[in-house]
Amino acid sequence: MKRVMIISGAGLSAESGIRTFRDHDGLWEEYDVMQVCSTQGWEDDRALVTQFYNARRKDLKDKIPNAAHQAFALLEQRYPGQIIHLTQNVDDLLERAGCKAVIHLHGTLRDLRCEECGHTWDIAYEAQNEHDACPVCESDRVRHNVVMFGESAPEYAKIYAAIAESDFFIAVGTSGQVIDIVPIAAEFDHSLIINPKREEHVTAFGSFEKRIDEYFEHFIQKGASASVDEMLGLIADHLG
Numbered sequence: 012m013k014r015v016m017i018i019s020g021a022g023l024s025a026e027s028g029i030r031t032f033r034d035h036d037g038l039w040e041e042y043d044v045m046q047v048c049s050t051q052g053w054e055d056d057r058a059l060v061t062q063f064y065n066a067r068r069k070d071l072k073d074k075i076p077n078a079a080h081q082a083f084a085l086l087e088q089r090y091p092g093q094i095i096h097l098t099q100n101v102d103d104l105l106e107r108a109g110c111k112a113v114i115h116l117h118g119t120l121r122d123l124r125c126e127e128c129g130h131t132w133d134i135a136y137e138a139q140n141e142h143d144a145c146p147v148c149e150s151d152r153v154r155h156n157v158v159m160f161g162e163s164a165p166e167y168a169k170i171y172a173a174i175a176e177s178d179f180f181i182a183v184g185t186s187g188q189v190i191d192i193v194p195i196a197a198e199f200d201h202s203l204i205i206n207p208k209r210e211e212h213v214t215a216f217g218s219f220e221k222r223i224d225e226y227f228e229h230f231i232q233k234g235a236s237a238s239v240d241e242m243l244g245l246i247a248d249h250l251g
């Protein structure tokens with residue numbers, strides 16, 4: 012069976028008003044990223060980090076999925092079992108658009124996690140309180156469920172599984188700075204990148220070779236929601 016592997020990133024949700032650390036009007040200016048998104052920052056000041064994620068969760072509540080989120084939900088329905096969607100986003104906009112099988116590579120904003128037993132639970136858009144305890148083991152070692160700099164991302168193993176199982180790779184709204192999409196594209200005969208900007212690919216040695224889109228078969232130089240019709244067309248051509 013033919014399958015399509017999708018990796019989506021911040022650009023997908025930016026169009027719904029989810030701010031990112033990489034935007035110019037983004038969170039970098041309000042927060043020090045290493046304070047709020049690293050294991051060291053978490054050790055140094057758990058209250059500050061908790062406050063940061065509480066604000067992100069509250070902010071998410073009023074956001075709505077855009078046309079690209081909806082297109083991905085449509086794809087899941089139209090091609091059951093043939094779409095493997097991995098997202099770097101921690102929001103729930105794909106699920107709210109109707110997606111059921113999204114793999115969250117960097118965790119989920121709505122969930123809390125027990126550091127003692129590993130249990131995760133959904134608190135929707137509520138704030139985590141200082142004295143919240145794990146509903147399973149009652150430990151008060153409770154944290155947000157977003158992968159931090161300095162810790163491993165267990166879901167990354169699913170990237171390799173998805174490469175092995177699919178024959179068309181789509182990267183949407185990701186600059187390739189967190190997950191290098193170039194070596195992934197190299198594994199595929201058929202690939203598509205959707206990005207309004209032409210980003211340079213910087214190798215592990217820091218040298219610039221080509222632009223990221225030059226490693227892909229197809230390039231749509233537009234935002235995610237403006238690309239929906241072209242993307243659906245290419246997928247229909249491929250999956251038949």
Ligand SMILES: [Zn+2]
Nearest residue numbers: 125128145148
């Ligand atoms: Zn627990």
